[in-house]
Amino acid sequence: MNAHYKVLILGAGTGGISVAARLAKKLSPTDLAIIDPAQKHYYQPLWTLSGAGVVPKQESERNQIDFIPPGVDWIQEGVARLIPQANEVETDSGKKITYDFMIVALGLRLAWEKIPGAKESLGKNGVCTIYEYDQVDKTEEMLRSFSGGTAVFTMPPVPIKCAGAPQKIMYLADEIFRNNGVRNQSKLFFATAGKAIFGVPVFAEALTKVVQRKKIDLLTQYQLISIDGLNKKAVFRVTEASGQASDQELKYDLIHVVPPMTAPTVVSESELAEKEGDQKGWLSVDKFTLQHKLFPNVFGIGDVTGVPNSKTGAAIRKQAPVVVENLLSAMTQKPIAAHYDGYSSCPLVTEVGKVILAEFGYDGKLLPSFPVNPAKERRSMWFLKRYLLPKLYWYGMLRGLL
Numbered sequence: 001m002n003a004h005y006k007v008l009i010l011g012a013g014t015g016g017i018s019v020a021a022r023l024a025k026k027l028s029p030t031d032l033a034i035i036d037p038a039q040k041h042y043y044q045p046l047w048t049l050s051g052a053g054v055v056p057k058q059e060s061e062r063n064q065i066d067f068i069p070p071g072v073d074w075i076q077e078g079v080a081r082l083i084p085q086a087n088e089v090e091t092d093s094g095k096k097i098t099y100d101f102m103i104v105a106l107g108l109r110l111a112w113e114k115i116p117g118a119k120e121s122l123g124k125n126g127v128c129t130i131y132e133y134d135q136v137d138k139t140e141e142m143l144r145s146f147s148g149g150t151a152v153f154t155m156p157p158v159p160i161k162c163a164g165a166p167q168k169i170m171y172l173a174d175e176i177f178r179n180n181g182v183r184n185q186s187k188l189f190f191a192t193a194g195k196a197i198f199g200v201p202v203f204a205e206a207l208t209k210v211v212q213r214k215k216i217d218l219l220t221q222y223q224l225i226s227i228d229g230l231n232k233k234a235v236f237r238v239t240e241a242s243g244q245a246s247d248q249e250l251k252y253d254l255i256h257v258v259p260p261m262t263a264p265t266v267v268s269e270s271e272l273a274e275k276e277g278d279q280k281g282w283l284s285v286d287k288f289t290l291q292h293k294l295f296p297n298v299f300g301i302g303d304v305t306g307v308p309n310s311k312t313g314a315a316i317r318k319q320a321p322v323v324v325e326n327l328l329s330a331m332t333q334k335p336i337a338a339h340y341d342g343y344s345s346c347p348l349v350t351e352v353g354k355v356i357l358a359e360f361g362y363d364g365k366l367l368p369s370f371p372v373n374p375a376k377e378r379r380s381m382w383f384l385k386r387y388l389l390p391k392l393y394w395y396g397m398l399r400g401l402l
């Protein structure tokens, strides 16, 4: 480990490795370092399928070391403090590292503490989640052993990562319950803090038809605020059309919980965070160039960025070339010209073998990759999600080829 690097990358998840792989082809790898204590790298999109028993969760896990580009230093520590005024970061053990340029790719934080009772109930009392790797098996077990009753699937306020996942697991659960002959004795609810089932109207319309077909009750502006695991009760803050809010209790037999999400504390408490508005706490970057608004030698990628997109790995696939091009321009005093259009994609699994591939950019602009009606459930898109995308991830994106 050196005390100074030309480019320091914080986080070795989807975003960090994607940019490291690209930069290692353009710069001398020894000028680069990645800081991340995690020994494992996860392809998180598979957790939805693993939670329903379609794919073993181990398929989503690899050793981090296999994806650090050769020659790049991997500092296996956490980042404890960001000091951008001094072009410096401090690690958990108190080491100080300086940089010429920095890319922040620290992902996001699951804010379990915002739902009292949830974290301690996970894996028991009918409470499950696919948002934690170590809860994925337990989720499958709970869905398979469900013997009927009330099953609730929650969706917190956005932004969250993969805003489609909270309902994908519900559709797969519905299928498991049907196959096990318990669906007729069950009531399913999708309780979302949002005003609609999905943020982009054309997909919201298609998904509303899916929940109607599956006889799932859609509860909008229902925000989960606490769980009483022992008594299997959940409290929701319900906002009426008039704007009036009240708290309502719902008894459940099974509840799939998605927690609210925030930027990692090290970012939200730093000078790099957005100070006001919708993106408060997230990394303050220009939504097109992904360059920091105050510190031009800092760029951001992925879930940590305070941009009004939908946080997904698919978004990162489009952000990585933009960040790398703009960073190289900044290094050579050229204009910052590459633009990210807000692209994100969510393969909305509506049952095993069927997917609506939602692709859109800023302001909900449709950005389909294929010349077909994007709001239709398709078998071809299932093959893309289940088989092709994981391969493209491990062998393309993380190698800087896609």
Ligand SMILES: Cc1cc2nc3c(=O)[nH]c(=O)nc-3n(C[C@H](O)[C@H](O)[C@H](O)COP(=O)(O)OP(=O)(O)OC[C@H]3O[C@@H](n4cnc5c(N)ncnc54)[C@H](O)[C@@H]3O)c2cc1C
Pocket (backbone or CB within 6 Å): 010, 011, 012, 013, 014, 015, 016, 035, 036, 037, 038, 043, 044, 045, 046, 047, 048, 077, 078, 079, 080, 105, 106, 107, 108, 130, 131, 161, 162, 165, 264, 266, 301, 302, 303, 304, 311, 312, 313, 314, 315, 316, 345, 346, 347
């Ligand atoms: C259930 C689920 C389903 C999903 N489905 C899809 C999908 O279908 N399609 C899709 O495109 N996306 C999907 N996603 C979202 C996608 O996985 C994420 O958007 C993407 O992985 C974000 O990448 P990132 O690099 O921003 O963060 P991450 O990949 O989470 O990486 C962040 C890294 O930062 C490290 N880190 C954190 N704090 C520190 C610190 N203080 N110091 C050092 N390192 C630190 C972590 O160890 C981690 O390695 C899904 C996610 C989930 C959970």
